[in-house]
Amino acid sequence: MTVTHRKRTANDAEKDIAEAGVKYHCDPCSRNITDTVRIRCAICSDFDLCVRCFCSGAELGKHKSWHDYRVMEQHSFPIFDAEWGADEELLLIEGAETFGIGNWQDIADHVGSKTRDECEAHYLQVYVGSDTWPIPDMNKKFDMDPEAQAARKRQRLAMRVNRVPAPVKAQKPMTSQPANHEIAGYMPGRLEFETEYENEAEQAVKDMIFSEEDTPEEVDLKLMVLEIYNAKLSKRMERRKFVFERGFLEYKKNQALEKKRTPKERELLSRIRVFAQLQTPEDYDKFVEGLLKEMHLRERIAELQEFRANGLTTLAAGQEYLREKSNRTSLRHLMTRDGAVSDRRNARLPPQRPTVDESLSLRGSSAANKSAPVVRKPANPLNIQNAEGIHLLTVPEQALCSTLRIFPKSYMIIKEQLLKEHARLGGLKRRQARELIKIDVNKTGKIYDFFVEAGWIQNSDA
Structure with missing residues (x-):
């Protein structure tokens, strides 16, 4: 016997309808005996003969004419479903055993007269969803003429061949993306x-x-x-x-949503993620939304309580307070960074050799200065000619920043804070300026004196 498996394509519409599914051919003469009665040798493996070769006693290879045989007829009558013949049921089971449950396209090609959806639906309904599972209902009766059943089968095949094939959609090639096999294997x-x-x-x-x-x-x-x-x-x-x-x-989608959340929201979600397996997706989303809303309300209440504790009675004043608080925080970071940068720059400066006059002067005065108190040498002025925001300062302000070793951007924030506090209080004391600006008290005092001399603030200490 020669068995042929073939997948049908749109170009096969003009070919014989009977070519669908598994084909049987006579081994001696190679005649197609798929739709006729055939003789199968009971001794030789997979050896089929047509009626003519069987009657003539044809022998081929190890097959002998005196071997036992079986008569294989076309069983087109239904046994489980009116639209499925016994031969189609047998092909369905053979295809499932050969290709495995789930490969419905290969199983449909093996059956030949059914589509993949029909094969899947029939298998799940008759064999899986049976009331007598794990076997189908064997007590069904169908009053149908075998000839009528065969005619209906030929009609289904003709409709399948004449059906206009659906346009093939161009599939995007699979690439190695985080959305598939790179996620946790x-x-x-x-x-x-x-x-x-x-x-x-x-x-x-x-x-x-x-x-x-x-x-x-x-x-x-x-x-x-x-x-x-x-x-x-x-x-x-x-x-x-x-x-x-x-x-x-969905790696990219989840990553984009994660980036939009604040650190507090991400921390909350990581803590309540264990409850996802106890709820449906809809209930869990509502649960998360409710907890996030509660967290935002608590933060807003704490913010309003902070406004009230600082004597603020309007939302506009509260927003101004938040801006000033943010500026003070930024100022602390800038001053910390500026101090670290200045220390690194001073460490990189090479030591300067004294001139001849300076050496003679130092030698002559060394004996006289032995008993004098030690005075700390002031730091070298900071070069701010290329610093950011230098063009916003006047010449005296530039000199002040260079002497105090403060960058222009930090100085502008200090200036803004002092002037706002002076305008709010109607005056500003030196002690208040030191409490407001959290830097070296000596630098704060010199900046305060500079503002008083410039007439920008009024000294309340006097």
């Missing part, structure tokens, strides 16, 4: 992970064999092991279904 083609839940569960059953020599206790033990294994598989399927339903494999 995910394999999208198999809808599985390289490391599953209870990944070692198969180790207990991979070598298990039921033998006739097993005692009842051994059989019960093996059945118990299989029950445990099935329970682990059920848990594995539940977790896999949970991952698919919640969209955890």
Whole structure:
């Protein structure tokens, strides 16, 4: 026997209708005997003959004319469904055994007269959803003429051939993206992970064999092991279904949503993520939304309480307070950074050699200065000619910043804070300026004196 498997395409419409599915050919004469009665040798493996070769006693290879035989007829009558003949049922089971459950396109090509959707729906309805599972209902009766059934089968094949094929959509090629197999070893083609839940569960059953020599206790033990294994598989399927339903494999989408959230929101979500498996996706989304809303309300209440504690009675004043608070925080960071930069620059400056006059002067006055108190040498002025914001300062202000080793941007923030506080209080004391500006008190005092001399603030100490 020669068996041919062929996938149908749109270009096969003009070919013979009977070419769908599995084909049987006479081994001696190679005649197509798919739709006729054929003789199958009961001794030789897969050896079929047409009626003519059988009557003439044809022999080929190891086959002899005196071998036992079986008469194979076309069983087009229905047994489980009026639209499915017995021969189609047999081809469906053969295709499922050959290609595996789920490869419905290959199974449909094996059947030949049914589409993949029809094969899948029929298998799930008759064999899986049967009231007498695990076997289909064997008590169904159909009053239908075999000739009428064969005619309906030919009509279905003709309709399938004449059907206009749907346009083939261009599929985007699979690429190595984080959305598929790079996520925790995910394999999208198999809808599985390289490391599953209870990944070692198969180790207990991979070598298990039921033998006739097993005692009842051994059989019960093996059945118990299989029950445990099935329970682990059920848990594995539940977790896999949970991952698919919640969209955890949509890497880019989840990453974009994560970036939009604040650090506090991300921390809250990481703490309540364990409750996702106890709720439906809709209920969990509502739960998360409610907790985030509660957190925002608590933050707003704490903010309003801070306004009231600082004597603020309007929202506009509160917004101004928040801006000044943000500026003070930025000032602290800038001053810390500026001090670190100045220290690094001073460390990189090479020591300068004194001139001849300076050396003679130092030698002459060394004896006289031995008993004098030690005076700290002032730091070198800071070069701010290329600093950011230098063009916003006057010449005296530039000199002040260079002497105090303060960058123009930091000086502008200090100036803004002092002038705002002076305008709010109607005057400003030196002690208040030191409490407001958290830097070196000597630098704050010199800036305060400079502002008083410039007439920008009024000294309340006088």
